[in-house]
Structures are given as structure tokens and as C-alpha cells.
Amino acid sequence: MSLLDVRDLTVTYAGGAAAVRGVDLRLEAGRKLGIAGESGCGKSTLALALLRLLPAGTRTGGQILLDGEDVLTMKWGRVRAVRWAGASIVFQGAMHSLNPVHRIGDQIAEPILLHRRATPAGARRKAGELLEHVGLPAARATDHPHELSGGQRQRVMIAMALACDPRLIIADEPTTALDVMIQAQILRLIEQLVADQDVGLIMISHDLAVLADTCDRLAVMYAGRVVEEGPAGQVHEAARHxxxxxxSAAFPRIGDPASRFAPRGLAGDPPDPFALPAGCAFHPRCPVALESCAVEDQALRPAGPGRRAACVRVAEDTSGDTRAHEPERHGPERQGPGAHVPEPQESSPQEPGPREPGPRSLEEVRRTTP
Incomplete structure (x- = not known):
């Protein structure tokens, strides 16, 4: 039995905004699942739905099976217990998630007191151990959040998430606004904790490269649906949708001149969840869309070993590369995925012309300076 099994999950906010539409995901203990997509594609809504943290008036459907128990049908007392002991969440923006007037040790100890029924002294001792576990001295337990750096506050959030030994950790952009050095430290810390404690991890991020480096599998969401899912490295390096x-193409690649001189992007924005287009929701922005895409929605279908993608091109292309169907477009206006970048041509040898004046060496400057 899987640690987490999400089946046909739907989330509709008050007013009719369809934020999550028929999502199916599965996660085993000790494994890491990344979820990527633009802002507004339903990633954070999905994370909140897993622990029933959505605002009042939100309608949900489907199933969220955590260790075989449906979170959506639990009584509230059971939900409160599951939120710490069964699954916990690390929110983005630790400064906004921590209480500024309470010491961090007290905030880590609070769920231990409530869910583990420990003594105050035992909870404080456990809080100090958790701080050391995430790379902070136990003495920092007496600090307030404003006395810590951004990376240290994020470590405190991870310590809180581990306070009651959950089986599942949900990290919603845990490295947002951190510099690259601290980001690397936090990611390595999360990976080590997953390996040591055999917990499942769901990590949400805009950065496919980070998810490909950290997670085992990767799910890409668009307009509330998963449009591609598979091994993280394969989805990042050779996406089918x-x-x-x-x-993937929006991130420059080290050593690839094409990504430097011809930056790629995607025009437009995700659709309004109040007014989703007919057919495939991505077709208004898709460079390889067919006429049928405007009227026929696309479900996930096999796209290789252990992979799924919701694109009609996947079924047509037996070679496994949907770029074969992309129309040729030339010129500087082509900035979308699969942009044509002309290969540099070798020039014929020419007689050397007059040498352009260049920067002089320090020795030349000294010889010519009176």
C-alpha cells in the first residue's frame, strides 16, 4: 500500500474557480515527488488540500488516501491528529509562518506537547534535539524569529515539521527567497532527513532543475491538472508535453550557447480558473496544437516506461519526441520552446587586417607612462 494515493482530486473555490481538476498522484515511503508549474496552476492548492487546510466554502472531491485512510472523510479530531503525526507541511516564507512574539523553541515544542503528551521539560529537550538535527545549536531555542537569518528560519520550519515524526512532509517552495548557497544546504538537509527517517516528501517549486536534482519523480501541473509525470531527470531533460x-527550456543551461543567445520562454499566462478554455487548456499557448486540441481535452496517457503525458502528440509520435511535430519558424520573433537557433558557420580564412587597439598590459602601461 502506498504512503499517499491521490485519486481524481478536485478543488473548487467559492465562486466556481476550478483550482485542481482530477489529479492522480502516488507516493511511496522514502521517496520524493516534485510538483512544478507556473503560479496559478494549482500546486499550493493541491498541497493545502492534502491536509484539509483550504478556506471555508471550498468544495473538494475524489480521495486522498494517507496510509489507506481518506483524509477528506476524516472527522475533525482525526484530521487534527494527522496534521502533525501523520503529515506536516513546510510553508514558503518562514518569517510569515513563525509567530514573531514567541521563542522558536516554544513554537517547536507546542505540537510535541499537544500530540505527544510530553512534559514541558521533555518538549523543550526534544525541541533542542530537533534544532541540532537541522544544523542549529540547541541554545538558539531562546531566540525570536527576527534574530535568525532566512536560512535559519527555514531550518526552524523543517524542525517543526519533524516534531511529531510524521510519515509525510509537504514542502511548499521551502527555498524561496534564499541565496543559492543556503538553498543548496536546505535541499541537502531535506534529502538527508528523508533518507534517514524513511518519510515521503512532496516538494513544490517553480524550478525544474532543483526538483530534478532533488526528487525521484516529477509531476508538472497546468490549469489545475497534471500534464506530465515521470522520473524527474527524464521529465526535465526530455519532456514529452x-x-x-x-x-525546462526557460532555464539557461551551462555550456549551451543556444540557451544564452536565444533565450526561450512562453508567451501569455495560465488560464483564468473561472473561465477555462474548451478542449486542452494549454492549446491557446501551445506551439504544436492541432485543431482538435481546441475541442477535445487530453487525459494522461503512457509516454514511455513509467511516464505519462496529456498530449495528443504523444500518441502520434512513436519515437518519443514531440518536437518532431513542431512547425519550423525562423527569425528573432521565435522565442518559444523549440526555437530555431542557426548553427555557427565556419568562415573561410582571410588575410589578417589591421589590429584593433585593445587593452594594454600593466607592463606596457609602465613603459609608456612618463
């Missing part, structure tokens, strides 16, 4: 490929 045009949207997933556009996300």
Missing part, C-alpha cells in the same frame, strides 16, 4: 518542455 509541450508545456513541460517550455518550463
Amino acid at each position: 509541450p508545456y513541460a518542455r517550455a518550463l
